Each structure stands twice: as structure tokens, then as C-alpha cells.
Amino acid sequence: MAEDSISSLVQTWLQWDQDPVTRREIEELHQANNTAELELRLRNRIEFGTAGLRGRMAAGFSFMNCLTVIQASQGLAKHIESQGKEFASKGVIIGHDARHQSHKFAQLAANAFLALHIPVKFVNESAPTPLVAFGVKHFKAAAGVVVTASHNPPQDNGYKVYSSNGAQINRPEDAEIAQSILKHLEPWPRAWEGDRCSGEYFDKEALHEILAPFQSRVKQYAISTVSEPYPTRPFIYTPMHGVGAIRIDPLMKEMGMRQGQEYIIVPQQAQPDPNFSTVKFPNPEEAGALDLAIKVADEENKTLIFANDPDADRFAVAEKVEGKWFLLTGNHVGALFASHLFDTIDSSKDASKITVLTTTVSSGMLQKMAESKGIQFKESLTGFKWMGNVAQDLEKTGQTILFAYEEALGYMFPAVSYDKDGITAMSVFSMAAAKWQAQGLTVFGKLQQLFAEYGHHETLNNYFRSSSPQQTAELFHGIRNGPFLPKMQFGKFKILRWRDLTEGFDTASSDHKPDLPEDPTSQMITLWLEGGVRFTLRGSGTEPKVKFYIECCSDSRGDAVKSVCGAFFAILKDWVHQYAPSMTYSNELSTSSGSVLLVDKETLAA
Structure with missing residues (x-):
């Protein structure tokens, strides 16, 4: 899409989209010559990852809507078909939550599979996601789909995919499905007839x-x-x-x-x-x-x-x-x-x-x-x-x-x-x-009985709000190229171990390769510090956040709280303020035992 003109993208959208609400959104933006908003909505596609799709419901290739659900379903259906007739005959189970548009999206998804004569077990009422996860194994299905945005705000929705083993899809299958989606973007002849799903391949009594x-x-x-x-x-x-x-x-x-x-x-x-x-x-x-x-x-x-x-x-x-x-x-x-x-x-x-x-x-x-x-x-x-x-x-x-x-x-x-x-x-x-x-x-x-036996484990988990993927990338670039790893020093803490799963690096191994798979598609750095502190900084895969997870184990709750708070202030002062100063965060945080940490200019100065 990078080389297409915005006018061409608008025409493609209007040619493919038959939903009157989202068509009108794009038409009005086009008539108002709102190029910036049209670029935001049409230039890039909503990313297929983290077991599927999730995002705000709105018109455009970048968002969740009927057309992007149809496209995802066509790509997934073709991927299943490519595994052979016997595999495809196992069918899919499709469920949905009670969010706005969820039932409609689920019906449109079902239609794509039916178009290829892939049997559909359709959960016709709103149902919990775990029911479908169980159903994939129970029915021995080729795949499962749940239309849900889990705990996201009301304006969001999502499209979660399970593999034939009943687990969420993972690499390389997610990339294979993403490629299949790109090959089948144009809606098939009867793609918009989701509300009329029927026939020998459609079972709406799955619930x-x-x-x-x-x-x-x-x-x-x-x-x-x-x-x-x-x-x-x-x-x-x-x-x-x-x-x-x-x-x-x-x-x-x-x-x-x-x-x-x-x-x-x-x-x-x-x-x-x-x-x-x-x-x-x-x-x-x-x-x-x-x-x-x-x-x-x-x-x-x-x-x-x-x-x-x-x-x-x-x-x-x-x-x-x-x-x-x-x-x-x-x-x-x-x-x-x-x-x-x-x-x-x-x-x-x-x-x-x-x-x-x-x-x-x-x-x-x-x-x-x-x-x-x-x-x-x-x-x-x-x-x-x-x-x-x-x-x-x-x-x-x-x-x-x-x-x-x-x-x-x-x-x-x-x-x-x-x-x-x-x-x-x-x-x-x-x-x-x-x-x-x-x-x-x-x-x-x-x-408390468990803490007495295994040590008091205090955590401080929260997030910084990122304005864009670019800002997140700039933060992690600054961290990797800063003085922390060469000096093995972070604030007042001595660094005992540095692991970067984005780049596949770990100071603890002789060949500096981590024992976990590297994942270049996500940002994640973990540090082990002197004093029993460990923390991870990672970019969220579903929300505009950079999350942090800090833990200290100590015989004393007070010492553990002091250590996790000290690590947080080091992250804030030495990393976020240095490399992403416009990131926002809560001024009041609570550790896992309920200790409140107030973040203000006076505290930071001290």
C-alpha cells in the first residue's frame, strides 16, 4: 500500500466495503479532504499478530471492522484449505463475546469458511473465550476463532485464533496466516452474506x-x-x-x-x-x-x-x-x-x-x-x-x-x-x-504462610504510556546503546545479568545466547540486579504501552518494597526520562503488598 495514492486507497476501500456505516465514514473524510485521517486509516493494515487481531472499531484497513474481519477470515480459511482436504474437513469452531459488532463479525467470519466448504461449528450466543478453547480440542477442529477484545475498552474488538492443538496460534503459523490474508484481500462474491449462513456445512447449535x-x-x-x-x-x-x-x-x-x-x-x-x-x-x-x-x-x-x-x-x-x-x-x-x-x-x-x-x-x-x-x-x-x-x-x-x-x-x-x-x-x-x-x-x-516459607516476593508492575511504536523503539534503542551494559551498572544497582530477547543476547551464557527464543517482533529487556532484584521492560503487543515488571525477594517485606521502588526510580530517571521524556505514567503506583509510591518532581529530585 506504500506506493498507492490516498485517492486510490479510498477507491479500493469503497469498492470492497459494503457496510453502510464504515463506507460513510470514509466517504465523509474524503469529501472533507481530510488527508491526514485517511492516511491514518488506510495506509497501513491492522497487524495480524498476538494470536490474531485487536484494535479500535472504525473504518479503514488499520482498524477492526467488517471488511478487515472478512479479509482475516478469507486468509485463515485459505491457510486451512492449503493443509489438505482431510485437515480442512475437521472444520472450525467460532464464538464471540457480547461486545458491539461481535456477533456480526463472527457471522462474517463463518461465511468465509463456508465459501470453501470448511465446516463451521457456530456458537450462536455470546460465550466465554475458554469455551471455544475447550471446543477446539473437544471437536478435534482444524482451528478456532473467537471475536473478542478481552478486557479492552468498549470501542475495541478483536479476532483471536486457535490452532488445531487448542492453543493460540504461534510462529511460524501466525506469519503464514498473515501472508495468506494479504493474498486474499478482495472480498469473495458472497462475502457479505454472513447473516444468512446456512447449509450442510453450518452448525449453529455448537453451544x-x-x-x-x-x-x-x-x-x-x-x-x-x-x-x-x-x-x-x-x-x-x-x-x-x-x-x-x-x-x-x-x-x-x-x-x-x-x-x-x-x-x-x-x-x-x-x-x-x-x-x-x-x-x-x-x-x-x-x-x-x-x-x-x-x-x-x-x-x-x-x-x-x-x-x-x-x-x-x-x-x-x-x-x-x-x-x-x-x-x-x-x-x-x-x-x-x-x-x-x-x-x-x-x-x-x-x-x-x-x-x-x-x-x-x-x-x-x-x-x-x-x-x-x-x-x-x-x-x-x-x-x-x-x-x-x-x-x-x-x-x-x-x-x-x-x-x-x-x-x-x-x-x-x-x-x-x-x-x-x-x-x-x-x-x-x-x-x-x-x-x-x-x-x-x-x-x-x-x-503470608507461603511468604514465610519461600521469602517475601514483592512486585511493582505497571506501564508507561507510549505515543507511538516509534517512541517505544526510540526508548529501547537508547537503552541498548547507553552506558548501562558496558559498565554493568544501573542507577545505584550493580547489574548481574542482562538479557535482551529482542536481539537474542544474554550475558549469563558462554556464547551470549539466551535459553529462550529470541523474538525480534517485540521489545523485551530483563536485568538481574544486586540485592535480589529482577525487572523486565517490554513493549505491549496489544496496547500502546511499555510495561515494567519489578520483583525483589527478601526476608523482610520492608526491604523488598524499598528495593522495587528504587529500581522503578532508576528506570524512570535513567531510561524513560533520558530516551522517551514525553512518555506518561501514573503519579501513584502500588506495590503488590499495597505500599503506595508517589511520583512527583520533589521525589525525583531527591
């Missing part, structure tokens, strides 16, 4: 075929994690205006829990609402996202909150501790899951044949816990597109993968599926909370 097996598998697995039934610890649940409650409610009933007694769903957030009207940002990690759930919990005199994000693949926990609400981090919940699941391992089993997984930006605590039990530990690159595939590779060698997690509230249980699953996570955690209650422990109390 009813898969729901009972999914719920049965989740229930069986959750119950199998406790040695005996314990009285439920009551909790408040919020699906964050998403699709979680649609499936959680019947599942909880199957597990013997009654709404209004063992659990209460936040009424204002129980039904799907694509505008997410009671939250500023529908992500349980964000400050204020659980305010309404906390209000209901206080009114109902409950001290435990569970939350899913809108497509129910993430899971969050909050607990009232000594009169104040404590939001557990993903690392906290990951350690608690590990402790709970380790209890399920039969003493007669060879622990060395069991593996747990986490990512490079998650806490080091899981490794300590696993090694203390003789269990194998494996680290992967960030995201479940890596962990889901690594898990299956390990299974081929005879390993049993107990579970995997990443710090961004994602938990995977291969006994159910190979992607993060907030529904299974909630079901299992409810069993764990009941067990700990019977032992006289709160969730927070169990966490």
Missing part, C-alpha cells in the same frame, strides 16, 4: 453440543483438587459486564452452590453490557474496577470477591483483611494455585515427571515452590500462545503439566484446555478457599 461437556469437565477437575468436600466460603462475583455470569451461574449450581447464599453476583454488572457502563476500564487489574463489587460485598458482609474480565479468560481475587480490601496480584494467585494443586499430587508419583509453567515477567516464587517439591519448572516468553504450545511439547516428552500462569491474571489448566481460563480458575479457587477456611486460614493468611 448446546459443547456446554454440557465443558461444564462437566470443569466441575470434575475442580472437585478433584480437594480430598474431601468442604463448606463453601461465601463470595461476591462480578463478570465485569461480560459473559462470565451466563456460564458461571449454572456451573456453580452444578457444584452445589446457591446464588444468594454461597455466592452473590453483583447485580449491576451481571448482564452483558458492551458499554461497560459502571467501570472506566473493564479490567480487574485497573484501579477502581472492583469498586462496585466491594460496595456489594460490604453491604452483604462478605469478605471475598472473585472477578472475571469481560470474556472470562482472566480471574481476579480480592479479600478484606483487617477492615481493608486487598487486591491479590496475578503472582499472588499463581502461588496460591501452586500450593493448592501441589497438595493433589499423589506421593507415589514421580514429581520430576510433573511440570509447572510461567512467563519471563512473572514472579520467581513459582520456581522456588516447584523445586522444593522436586517438580520441574519451565519459563516461557510472555503470553499463552507460548505457554499453551510449550505445555504440549513437554507433554510429548512424558511430562504432566499441572498448571501454568502469567502475572496478568491468566491461569491455564491443561486438564481442561490450553489457554487462560477464568471459569476453571474461579471454580478451582473456590475449592481452595473452602479448604483453607476449614484449616482456619484466610486467602491472605495462606499467602
Whole structure:
């Protein structure tokens, strides 16, 4: 598209797009001679990566809309067809969340596969993403598609793709699909007839075929994690205006829990609402996202909150501790899951044949816990597109993968599926909370018990807001070419190890090659510092952010907090202010134990 004139791009768009809303957007911009906006919308294509597409819904090749969904689906369908008739005959399963346009996008996607006589199992109602991840394996499908933007703002949508193994697509398949999309951009003759999907290759009853097996598998697995039934610890649940409650409610009933007694769903957030009207940002990690759930919990005199994000693949926990609400981090919940699941391992089993997984930006605590039990530990690159595939590779060698997690509230249980699953996570955690209650422990109390045994692991995770990919690239270019690596010094900290997975460099190995795959498509640098500090700086693959993940393990909570805060100020002063001074960030950050860090000019000067 680089050599095309903007007028030519406009004409191509109007020739291909049959959606009256997005056609009108481009027509009005063209009539107003708004070249700058047309360049933004039409010059570059929305990137196919991170298991598919995600972005703002608007007209133009750069955004999520009917045409870009059709193009992605045609490319994916052709890719599947190229694998042979027998493979393509396995079909695809397609689901969607309750966001604006999600059902329409899903229908248009289905139409592309039907055009090539690739069977479609269509989940005709809004459903959680984990249901489709489970469905790919259950139906032995060639692929799965979910139209969802997960926890993004209401103006966004996305297109998530699963490979035939039930895990998110990964390289090289993602690049192969991206190339196939570019070869099939022009909509096929009946591409816009998505709302009239029908015929022998179209099964719109997939939800009813898969729901009972999914719920049965989740229930069986959750119950199998406790040695005996314990009285439920009551909790408040919020699906964050998403699709979680649609499936959680019947599942909880199957597990013997009654709404209004063992659990209460936040009424204002129980039904799907694509505008997410009671939250500023529908992500349980964000400050204020659980305010309404906390209000209901206080009114109902409950001290435990569970939350899913809108497509129910993430899971969050909050607990009232000594009169104040404590939001557990993903690392906290990951350690608690590990402790709970380790209890399920039969003493007669060879622990060395069991593996747990986490990512490079998650806490080091899981490794300590696993090694203390003789269990194998494996680290992967960030995201479940890596962990889901690594898990299956390990299974081929005879390993049993107990579970995997990443710090961004994602938990995977291969006994159910190979992607993060907030529904299974909630079901299992409810069993764990009941067990700990019977032992006289709160969730927070169990966490402190683990810290006493394995060291206090304090983290400070947040992000800098980047104005553009170019600004992100400039920041990392400055870091790599600065004095830090040659001097092995960072602020007041001595650098013990420097790993750059973008460029495939690691000071810890004799040949300076890392033990993890390099990924030149993403920005990621990790430093190990004197004093037990480790941190990673990485560019987000789905949002305009540069994320940082800082951790320190210490016998003292106070020392750990001091160290992670010191590392943050070094990142801010020596890196961000030097190489990307216009990046914005929160002036108030909280460490994982709730210590508040205020960032102002006076503090920085000191």
C-alpha cells in the first residue's frame, strides 16, 4: 500500500466495503479532504499478530471492522484449505463475546469458511473465550476463532485464533496466516452474506453440543483438587459486564452452590453490557474496577470477591483483611494455585515427571515452590500462545503439566484446555478457599504462610504510556546503546545479568545466547540486579504501552518494597526520562503488598 495514492486507497476501500456505516465514514473524510485521517486509516493494515487481531472499531484497513474481519477470515480459511482436504474437513469452531459488532463479525467470519466448504461449528450466543478453547480440542477442529477484545475498552474488538492443538496460534503459523490474508484481500462474491449462513456445512447449535461437556469437565477437575468436600466460603462475583455470569451461574449450581447464599453476583454488572457502563476500564487489574463489587460485598458482609474480565479468560481475587480490601496480584494467585494443586499430587508419583509453567515477567516464587517439591519448572516468553504450545511439547516428552500462569491474571489448566481460563480458575479457587477456611486460614493468611516459607516476593508492575511504536523503539534503542551494559551498572544497582530477547543476547551464557527464543517482533529487556532484584521492560503487543515488571525477594517485606521502588526510580530517571521524556505514567503506583509510591518532581529530585 506504500506506493498507492490516498485517492486510490479510498477507491479500493469503497469498492470492497459494503457496510453502510464504515463506507460513510470514509466517504465523509474524503469529501472533507481530510488527508491526514485517511492516511491514518488506510495506509497501513491492522497487524495480524498476538494470536490474531485487536484494535479500535472504525473504518479503514488499520482498524477492526467488517471488511478487515472478512479479509482475516478469507486468509485463515485459505491457510486451512492449503493443509489438505482431510485437515480442512475437521472444520472450525467460532464464538464471540457480547461486545458491539461481535456477533456480526463472527457471522462474517463463518461465511468465509463456508465459501470453501470448511465446516463451521457456530456458537450462536455470546460465550466465554475458554469455551471455544475447550471446543477446539473437544471437536478435534482444524482451528478456532473467537471475536473478542478481552478486557479492552468498549470501542475495541478483536479476532483471536486457535490452532488445531487448542492453543493460540504461534510462529511460524501466525506469519503464514498473515501472508495468506494479504493474498486474499478482495472480498469473495458472497462475502457479505454472513447473516444468512446456512447449509450442510453450518452448525449453529455448537453451544448446546459443547456446554454440557465443558461444564462437566470443569466441575470434575475442580472437585478433584480437594480430598474431601468442604463448606463453601461465601463470595461476591462480578463478570465485569461480560459473559462470565451466563456460564458461571449454572456451573456453580452444578457444584452445589446457591446464588444468594454461597455466592452473590453483583447485580449491576451481571448482564452483558458492551458499554461497560459502571467501570472506566473493564479490567480487574485497573484501579477502581472492583469498586462496585466491594460496595456489594460490604453491604452483604462478605469478605471475598472473585472477578472475571469481560470474556472470562482472566480471574481476579480480592479479600478484606483487617477492615481493608486487598487486591491479590496475578503472582499472588499463581502461588496460591501452586500450593493448592501441589497438595493433589499423589506421593507415589514421580514429581520430576510433573511440570509447572510461567512467563519471563512473572514472579520467581513459582520456581522456588516447584523445586522444593522436586517438580520441574519451565519459563516461557510472555503470553499463552507460548505457554499453551510449550505445555504440549513437554507433554510429548512424558511430562504432566499441572498448571501454568502469567502475572496478568491468566491461569491455564491443561486438564481442561490450553489457554487462560477464568471459569476453571474461579471454580478451582473456590475449592481452595473452602479448604483453607476449614484449616482456619484466610486467602491472605495462606499467602503470608507461603511468604514465610519461600521469602517475601514483592512486585511493582505497571506501564508507561507510549505515543507511538516509534517512541517505544526510540526508548529501547537508547537503552541498548547507553552506558548501562558496558559498565554493568544501573542507577545505584550493580547489574548481574542482562538479557535482551529482542536481539537474542544474554550475558549469563558462554556464547551470549539466551535459553529462550529470541523474538525480534517485540521489545523485551530483563536485568538481574544486586540485592535480589529482577525487572523486565517490554513493549505491549496489544496496547500502546511499555510495561515494567519489578520483583525483589527478601526476608523482610520492608526491604523488598524499598528495593522495587528504587529500581522503578532508576528506570524512570535513567531510561524513560533520558530516551522517551514525553512518555506518561501514573503519579501513584502500588506495590503488590499495597505500599503506595508517589511520583512527583520533589521525589525525583531527591
